[in-house]
Amino acid sequence: MxxxxxxxxxxxxxxxxxxxxxxxxxxxxxxxxxxxxxxxxxxxxxxxxxNTNPSSLTSNDNLYFDNIENFIKFVQKDTREPKILVFAHFFDDRGEPLILMKLALTLKKMGYNVYAMGIHRGKNEIILRNAGIPYLVDGAFVYASQKEHEKLFKEIDVAVINNQVLELYSPVYDYKVIWWYHGSLVCPNGSIIQLKKPQKYWQDIDKHTYMVTQEYNDLVTITEKQIESLSPCREKKMELIRNTVSTLSSTDSKDLENKILEQMRNAKEDGKIIFSTIGYLNPIKAQDILAAAIKLLPISYLHKAEFFFIGAPLDYNFLNELKREVAGYENIHITGSAPHAIIGNIYDLTDMLIVPSRTDASPLVVQEAAEHKVPAIITQYVGSKFITKDSSSGFIVNLDAKEIAKKIEWAIDHPEKIKKMGLAARKNYDKTSSEQEFAKRWSDKIDRKLKEVADYENRLKQE
CATH class of the missing domain: 1.20.5 (Single alpha-helices involved in coiled-coils or other helix-helix interfaces)
Structure with missing residues (x-):
């Protein structure tokens, strides 16, 4: 030293x-x-x-991307195969995003390399991070150029895309895409609400919608007429994702401070039969038809029931008109939206669900209710007939206030039979909407699509 x-x-x-x-x-x-x-x-x-890959990351790691270029670089560096992209418009608690979330988590558990993409941020992002699923939120990307879309699709093996974001389009790589719809088949962008004469439009498309929703269809081809309201304007094969809702749970409702639950508990204590309709308040969901049906009930029946209209308004003109229609009826409650945490409790307090929709391809509420042993009254235009079997696990009615009123009267007269219908609805739910059934069906879909993609790309190389 x-x-x-x-x-x-x-x-x-x-x-x-x-x-x-x-x-x-x-x-x-x-x-x-x-x-x-x-x-x-x-x-x-x-x-x-x-030694770090997306599957081992936790909620504390940064799996969120708000820049498409960085996201593409991340995907390029990821060597795991196959690469599956699931895309919906939101990451919140509404129908399509919940099914997107279920699909992403299911595919992840089955060993696929999964990425998620959306247009708007939401509370379900934490679920993606906890599962180690990288995700991009970029509202501008759907309006980007075709070349920018192709940069992403080039790196992906299969993409599952919600029809509400049909703007996300690449003709070069369209062969990799599974297009699916969950919500309304005929109004993916809420266009019906903006029409001056929506009833005429519904009448024009009722026939086709009826054919589509009569039974569960694995593949549905959208007509050229309907494609006119979509972008880009071309025919696609749209796949209906049948829902699964096993993540829905109940908590001790006595400990929940919520006005909706308080009103429902009070009605139960008074011996009332509780009917609920759950969904956005707008003409498509047709709460106006249900209100008209309730007003047709005799006074003796009105005193035995309570009706809850649960959901946020999408059309305030429709909401105001609905309030005017039911003004003075103390047993009709227009509650507004309910926190997702208490939806399970709402079903536990509900005797019968009513879905009066003018068109509804695959409403999540029917399966949520069935999971909680609650039967449903649905119109012929509701695509939930794999759960609701007429006069067995619920009722299927025409889009008519009088018919709905008659079924409500029957339910009030037969509370014990309602319970049996609820048990039947739960059996149908277990057969068609369980975790295992959902996983198997989607594993088959993805594997078939991967094979189609490989075959197509091999043909391109040979040409």
Whole structure:
């Protein structure tokens, strides 16, 4: 070890040849140590990055991307195969995003390399992060150029895309896409609400919608007439994702401070039969038809029931008109939206669900209710007939207030039979909407699509 005395440290002696040499040796040793430390840290960092992949990340890791270029780079570097992209418009608690979430989590558990993409952020992002699923939220991307879309699709093996984002379109890589619809088949962008004479439009498309929703259809071809309201304007094969809702649960409702639950509990204590309709308030969901049906009930029946209209308004003109229609009826409650955490409790307090929709391809509420042993009254235009069998696990009626009123009267007269219908609805739910059934069906879909993609790309190489 090099030692200095007080004499050595004088400026005169320091700059002599002897001591300058010692000083330079110290500087050299210092920089050697620094460089060694840098190499060790860099090597450690590289090792960490090599051993880190999306499947091992936790909610504390940054799996959120708001830039498409960074997201594509991430996908390019990911060597795991196959790469599956699921795309819906939101990451919140409404129907389509919930099914997107279920699909992403299911495919992840089955070993697929899954990415998620949406247009708007939402509370369900934490579920994606906890599952180690990288995701992109980019509202502008759907309006980007075709070339920008192709950069993403080039890196993906299969994409499952909600029909509400049909703007996300790449004709070059369209063969990789499974297009699906969950909500209304005929109004993916809420266009019906904006029509001056929506009833005429519904009458024009009722026949086709009826054919589609009579029974569960694995593949549905959208007609050219309907494609006119979509973008891009071309025919597609749209797949109906049958819902699964096993994540819905109940908590101790007595401990929940919520006005809706309080009103429902009070009605139960008074011996009332509780009917609920759950969904956005708008003409498509047809709460106006239900209101008209309730007003047709004799006074003796009205006193035995309570009706809950649960959901946020999408059309405030419709909401105001609905309020005017039911003004003075103390047993009709227009509650507004309910927190997702208490939806299970709402079903537990509900005797019968009513879905009076003018068109509804696959409403989540029918399956949620069935999971809680609650039967449903649905119109002929609701595509939930794999759950609701007429006069067995509920009722299927025409879009007619008088018919709905008659079924409500029957339910009020036969509370014990309602319970039996609820048990039948739960059996149908277990057969058609269980975790296992959902996983098997989608594994088959993805594997078939992967084979189609591989065959198509092989043909391209040979041409």
């Amino acid at each position: 090099i030692k200095f005395t007080k004499k050595d440290i004088s400026l005169h002696n320091f700059f002599t040849k002897k001591y300058l040499k010692r000083f330079l040796i110290l500087i050299f040793v210092y920089w050697v140590i620094v460089l060694l430390c840098e190499v060790l840290v860099l090597d450690f960092d590289v090792t960490i990055k090599k």
